[in-house]
Amino acid sequence: MLDNTDCDDTSTSINPEATELDDGIDNDCDGRVDMVVGDINGDGSIGTGEISGDVDEDGVIGSGEIAGDINGDGSIGSGEVVGDVSGDGVIGEGEIDGDANGDGVQNCDDLLILGTELTNEIVQNDLELSAVEAGTYQWIDCSDESPISDATLQDFTPSASGAYAVEITSDGCTVTSACVELIILATEKTIGRVINVYPNPVIGDVTLETDWKFERAEVTVLNLSGQVVWSIREVNTQSLQLPMSEMKQGVYFVRIIERNKSQMIKIIKK
DSSP, rough: OTTTHHHHHHOTEEETTSSOOOOSTTTSSSSSOOOOOTTTOOSOOOOOOOOOTTTTTTSSOOOOOOOTOTTSSOOOOOTTTTTTTTOOOSSOOOOOOOOOOSSOOOOOHHHHHHTTTOOOOOEEEEEEESSSSSSSEEEEETTTTTTOOTOOOSOOOSSSEEEEEEEEETTTTTEEOOEEOOOOOOOOOOOOOOOEEEEESSSOOOOEEEOOOOOOOOEEEETTTTTEEEEEEEOOEEEEOOOOOOOOEEEEEEEEEETTTTEEEEEEEO
């Protein structure tokens, strides 16, 4: 355009009708260089009422927008600071380090935006449970969802059979693990004699057989949650059939109690 409205007659891409680009050039000849996302008044910077990362320029950081995202590319890059709502390059008054969505708090939503969300995984080593994620911890009794007193370390060893989970808190975010079932074998005196259970693993019923005759014994089958699925009292025989053919696949425990002594035997049901 060869007139005084065109600021660069040597380039056809620079004229008053051109779209302003973030390339260091005054593409539309309005006297201002580059376009800053969130710069509502077009003065080239984020000022009063303008928010860095406010791509749709509605005055707030909304869905798909990130506080501190000056160039509006959907992520925090070089020269951009997570939580820098004003876009001045630093975390100032009223701004929170790590506040990715600019809502004034640091929580799970911010970690999700940053791709660093917490894992709620726990691992089991024998009777010890351990949280994988770093943070602060509160172990929980899943039977009533109550916190367990003094169980606030990364590792936890229950003293009784039950289901347990852990709450993990880090960077303002709290996640809860799935419940893990544990069966603690009896610590009282065992019967201390030979008890055979076969076949094991089993598909159908199981035979329990001893080298002596039971005297008023109680035999109970427990599932992995510690629930009683079958029980019989006043057993006075040398062998006993356990009806496991209709039970679901999984791990079970046979508990034998006789004269205040007990013994626990693990069975795999296929």
